[in-house]
Amino acid sequence: MEFGLSEDQKLLQESVGRTLERVSxxxxxxxxxxxREDYAADVWAALRDLGVPGMMVPxxxxxxxxxxxxxxxxAEMLGRHVAPVPxxxxxxxxxxxxxxxxxxxxxxxxxxxxxxxxxIAGVAVSERAAGARDGAGVTxxxxxxNGSALxxxxxxxxxxxxxxxxxxxxHLVKGDAKxxxxxxxxxxxxxxxLTELQFDNVEAEALASGDAAATLGRMIDAGRVMLxxxxxxxxxxxxxxxxxxxxxxxxxxxxxxxxxAVKHMCAEMASELEPCRSLIWYAGHAFDEVPAEASLxxxxxxxxxxxVGRFVARTATEVHGGMGFTDLVGLHYWFxxxxxxxxxxxxxxxxxxEAAKMQGWAAD
Amino acid sequence: MDLAYGPQYExxxxxxxxxxxxxxxxxxxxFGVSRPSEESLAWxxxxxxxxxxxxxxxxxYGGYGAEPxxxxxxxxxEEFTKASLPMGLASQGISMLVPTLLELGTExxxxxxxxxxxxxxxxxCQGYSEPGSGSDxxxxxxxxxxxxxxFVINGQKIWTSTAHAADMIFCLVRTEPDKPKHEGISxxxxxxxxxxxxxxxxxxxxxxxxxxxxxxxxxxxxxKDIVAGRGQGWFVANATLKHERGMLGDPNxxxxxxxxxxxxxxxxxxxxxRLIDNPLYRDRLVQLQSRVxxxxxxxxxxxxxxxxxxxxxxxRLIVKLQGCEIxxxxxxxxxxxxxxxxxxxxxxxxxRARGSWQHRYMFDLGLIxxxxxxxxxxxxxxxxxxxxxxxxxxxKA
Numbered sequence: 001m002e003f004g005l006s007e008d009q010k011l012l013q014e015s016v017g018r019t020l021e022r023v024s025x026x027x028x029x030x031x032x033x034x035x036r037e038d039y040a041a042d043v044w045a046a047l048r049d050l051g052v053p054g055m056m057v058p059x060x061x062x063x064x065x066x067x068x069x070x071x072x073x074x075a076e077m078l079g080r081h082v083a084p085v086p087x088x089x090x091x092x093x094x095x096x097x098x099x100x101x102x103x104x105x106x107x108x109x110x111x112x113x114x115x116x117x118x119x120i121a122g123v124a125v126s127e128r129a130a131g132a133r134d135g136a137g138v139t140x141x142x143x144x145x146n147g148s149a150l151x152x153x154x155x156x157x158x159x160x161x162x163x164x165x166x167x168x169x170x171h172l173v174k175g176d177a178k179x180x181x182x183x184x185x186x187x188x189x190x191x192x193x194l195t196e197l198q199f200d201n202v203e204a205e206a207l208a209s210g211d212a213a214a215t216l217g218r219m220i221d222a223g224r225v226m227l228x229x230x231x232x233x234x235x236x237x238x239x240x241x242x243x244x245x246x247x248x249x250x251x252x253x254x255x256x257x258x259x260x261a262v263k264h265m266c267a268e269m270a271s272e273l274e275p276c277r278s279l280i281w282y283a284g285h286a287f288d289e290v291p292a293e294a295s296l297x298x299x300x301x302x303x304x305x306x307x308v309g310r311f312v313a314r315t316a317t318e319v320h321g322g323m324g325f326t327d328l329v330g331l332h333y334w335f336x337x338x339x340x341x342x343x344x345x346x347x348x349x350x351x352x353x354e355a356a357k358m359q360g361w362a363a364d
Numbered sequence: 365m366d367l368a369y370g371p372q373y374e375x376x377x378x379x380x381x382x383x384x385x386x387x388x389x390x391x392x393x394x395f396g397v398s399r400p401s402e403e404s405l406a407w408x409x410x411x412x413x414x415x416x417x418x419x420x421x422x423x424x425y426g427g428y429g430a431e432p433x434x435x436x437x438x439x440x441x442e443e444f445t446k447a448s449l450p451m452g453l454a455s456q457g458i459s460m461l462v463p464t465l466l467e468l469g470t471e472x473x474x475x476x477x478x479x480x481x482x483x484x485x486x487x488x489c490q491g492y493s494e495p496g497s498g499s500d501x502x503x504x505x506x507x508x509x510x511x512x513x514x515f516v517i518n519g520q521k522i523w524t525s526t527a528h529a530a531d532m533i534f535c536l537v538r539t540e541p542d543k544p545k546h547e548g549i550s551x552x553x554x555x556x557x558x559x560x561x562x563x564x565x566x567x568x569x570x571x572x573x574x575x576x577x578x579x580x581x582x583x584x585x586x587x588k589d590i591v592a593g594r595g596q597g598w599f600v601a602n603a604t605l606k607h608e609r610g611m612l613g614d615p616n617x618x619x620x621x622x623x624x625x626x627x628x629x630x631x632x633x634x635x636x637x638r639l640i641d642n643p644l645y646r647d648r649l650v651q652l653q654s655r656v657x658x659x660x661x662x663x664x665x666x667x668x669x670x671x672x673x674x675x676x677x678x679x680r681l682i683v684k685l686q687g688c689e690i691x692x693x694x695x696x697x698x699x700x701x702x703x704x705x706x707x708x709x710x711x712x713x714x715x716r717a718r719g720s721w722q723h724r725y726m727f728d729l730g731l732i733x734x735x736x737x738x739x740x741x742x743x744x745x746x747x748x749x750x751x752x753x754x755x756x757x758x759x760k761a
Contacts, residue, residue, distance in 0.1 A: 001366065001367060001368065001369050001370070001373070001435055001664075001667075001668070001671075002365065002366045002367075002668050002671075003365065003367065003661065003664035003665045003667065003668045004365065004665060004668045004669070004672075005365070006365075069365060239750075243750050243751070243752060246752065247752070247753070254756060255753060257752045257753055258752070258753040258754070258755060258756055260739075260742075260743065260755060263742065263743065263746035263747070263752050264739065264742040264743075264746065266746050266750055266752060267685075267741075267742035267743075267745035267746040267749070267750070268742065270678055270682065270745055270746075270749060270750060271681075271682035271685050271686055271742075271745055272686075274662070274678060274679050274682055275655070275658035275659055275661075275662045275682070275686060276658060277679075278658055278659075278661040278662035278664070278665045278679075279654070279657060279658035279661055279662075281365070281661065281665070282657075282661040285365045285367070289365075289367075297657075300650075300653065300654040300657055300658075303650075303651075303654060304651075304654035304655065304658060307651070349647065352647055352650040352651065352654075353643075353647070355650050355653075356646050356647075356649075356650050361626075361640050361646055361649070361650075362640075362641075362643075362646060
C-alpha cells in the first residue's frame with residue numbers, strides 16, 4: 001500500500017518546476033499576456049526539451065507513455081508558474097483522442113508530431129462537457145462539419161483540431177482547412193487562449209476506430225483532472241506569495257503576518273487546498289488504474305478544487321491588501337488562471353450534477 | 365501509487381474477517397461513556413487476546429506484543445467499520461495514558477497500571493483543563509504543595525469526561541509556582557477515591573452531562589506517583605495530546621456518516637418527493653462527498669508518509685480542523701434535509717434516528733472547540749506549517 005509519488009514522479013515535477021522558474025518568470029508571462037501571443041514559443045521549446053508534449057503519447061509513437069498522474073504533476077507546475085503554453089488540449093486530451101479512437105494511419109500521422117511538440121492539437125469539446133451556449137454545436141455529415149464550437153482549448157496556432165460533434169462523435173480537422181474560421185475569445189486569463197471555431201462545410205476525418213463516445217468521456221475526465229491540478233498549483237503559489245508578503249509588510253509597527261486575523265486567513269487557505277492534492281492524486285490514479293471510478297473522481301476533483309480555488313484566489317489577494325488589487329505585483333495572473341480553470345469543461349454546479357447522476361442519485 | 369495491500373496483508377485481512385465471522389454476535393451494541401458493561405469487558409478481552417486492540421503493547425504489560433504495523437491496524441479498523449462492530453474500549457486511559465506510560469513511565473508504573481487499564485478494570489479520567497486555563501493550558505493553577513512524602517492538591521479541573529465513573533485520574537498540577545509557567549507543571553496519577561475530591565456533572569447544550577467539574581480540597585497524593593519527574597508535566601502532556609489529536613477528525617467516521625445521510629435522503633419523503641430528488645440538498649450532499657473523499661485519500665497519504673517515516677508537514681496539521689468541520693457540516697445537512705422533523709429531540713413522536721443528528725450537530729461543535737480550538741489549530745497551521753511569526757508577547761506594564 002503506497003499512496004504517494006514515486007521518486008521518478010518527484011524528479012519529473014521538480015525538473016518541470018525548475019525549468020518554468022527559469023524560462024517563465026512573471027515578466028515573461030506578462031509579455032505573453034500583453035502582446036497576445038498565441039503562446040510563448042520559448043517556454044514551449046523548453047518544455048519540448050523535457051518531453052512534456054509527448055508525455056501521454058505511447059512510446060511506439062515517440063512519446064513517453066506516461067500516466068495521467070504524471071500529467072497531474074506537470075499541470076500543477078504549469079499552474080504554479082501561470083505558464084503561457086498549450087498543454088491540456090495538445091498534450092493530454094488530443095493524445096487520448098487519437099490513441100482511443102484514431103485509426104492506425106491517423107495515429108501514425110499525428111502522434112509522433114504531437115509527441116515532439118512540432119505540431120499542436122486544439123480540442124473543442126466544450127458543448128459536450130459544459131453545455132452549448134449561444135447556439136453552438138457541430139453537425140457532421142458526409143465527411144463535412146458545419147456549425148460552431150466555443151471555448152476550444154489550445155486551438156490558437158494549432159496544426160490540427162479534435163472536434164466533438166453534437167452526437168458525441170469525434171473528428172480530426174486540419175488547422176488550415178478550407179471553410180474553417182478561428183475567432184479568438186478574450187477571457188480574463190491572458191496566459192491561455194480560447195477560440196471559437198466556425199465550420200462552413202469543413203472537411204474532417206472521423207476518429208472512428210475505437211469507441212468514440214467512451215473516448216470523449218475519457219478526454220473530458222482527463223481534462224477536468226488537469227484543470228484541477230492547474231488550480232492546485234496556482235492556488236499554492238498564491239498562498240506562498242501571501243505568506244511571503246505578510247512576512248514583509250509592516251503596519252502598526254509589526255509585520256502583518258503576526259496578526260492572527262492574517263495568519264488565520266493563510267491557515268484556512270492551506271487547510272482547504274491541501275486535501276485537494278490528495279483527491280487530485282487519487283483522481284489521476286483512478287483514471288489510470290480504476291476506470292470504473294474515473295469519471296466520478298474527476299468530477300469531485302474538478303468541482304472541489306474549483307470551489308477551494310475561488311476561496312484561495314480572493315483570500316490571498318486580500319492578504320496583499322491594496323497591492324493585491326494592482327497590476328504591479330501581478331497577483332491577478334494567478335487569480336484569473338484559477339477563474340478560468342473553474343468555468344472550463346463544466347462549472348462546479350454542473351459537474352456535481354453529473355456526479356449525482358453517475359451514482360444514481362438523479363435521473364439523466 | 366499502489367493501493368493494493370499485497371498478499372501478506374490480505375492474509376492478515378482474512379484472519380480478521382474470520383474472527384469477525386466467528387465472534388460478531390458477542391459484540392456489545394454500544395460502549396457507554398461511563399463504566400463498561402460485562403458484555404463490553406468480555407468483548408475487550410476477546411480483542412486483546414486476538415491482538416485486535418492494544419496490538420503493539422508488550423506482552424509483559426498485558427498487550428499482544430506485535431511489531432508496530434500501521435497497515436495492519438488500518439486493516440483491523442476497515443474490517444470492523446465494514447461490519448459495524450465496536451473496536452474495543454476507546455477510553456482516555458487506553459488512548460492517552462497507556463501510550464504515555466509506555467513512553468515515559470517507570471517500570472513499576474507500567475507493570476501496575478497498563479494491564480488493568482487495557483482490560484477495562486481500571487477506568488481513568490484526564491485532569492488537564494481548568495476554568496481559567498483552556499487554550500492557554502500551561503497557565504493552569506491547580507496547586508500541589510510538598511508535605512513530607514506527599515503532595516497536597518488544591519484547585520479545580522473542568523471538561524473531565526468520565527470523572528463520575530473513573531477509578532483514577534492523570535492530572536496536571538503546578539508543583540513549582542516560582543518557575544516559568546511551562547516548567548512548573550507535574551503529571552500526577554492518583555485515585556479518584558482519595559479524600560477531598562468532589563465530582564460535579566457538567567450538563568452541556570446537548571442536555572446530557574458528557575463532562576464533569578472536579579474539585580480538589582487538600583487531596584493528599586504520594587510524591588512517587590509522578591510521571592517523568594517534577595516540572596516535566598508540560599512535556600508529558602504534549603506527548604499525550606499528540607495521541608488525542610490523532611483520534612479527532614477521523615475521516616472514516618465521516619464516511620460512515622455520509623452513507624447514513626445518503627440512506628436518509630433516499631428513505632425520507634416530503635410531500636411525496638424523496639429528499640434525494642431535491643436538487644439543493646443533493647448538491648450539498650455531493651459537495652460534502654467531495655470533502656469526505658478528499659480527507660479519506662488524505663488519510664491514506666498520511667498513512668503512507670508514516671510507514672515511510674516521512675514528515676508530511678502541513679498535510680498532517682490540518683486534519684483536526686478539517687475533519688471536525690466536515691463532520692459538523694454533515695450533521696447540519698441531515699438536519700436541514702429533515703426540515704421540521706430535524707428539530708425533534710429526546711423521545712418526541714416522529715423522532716428520526718433517535719435525535720442523533722441534533723445531538724451530533726451540538727456535540728461536534730464541542731469537538732471543534734475541544735482538544736485545541738479551531739483557532740488554536742489555525743495558529744499551529746500558520747506558525748508550524750507556513751512558518752508565520754508568533755503573536756508578539758504583551759509587554760508587562
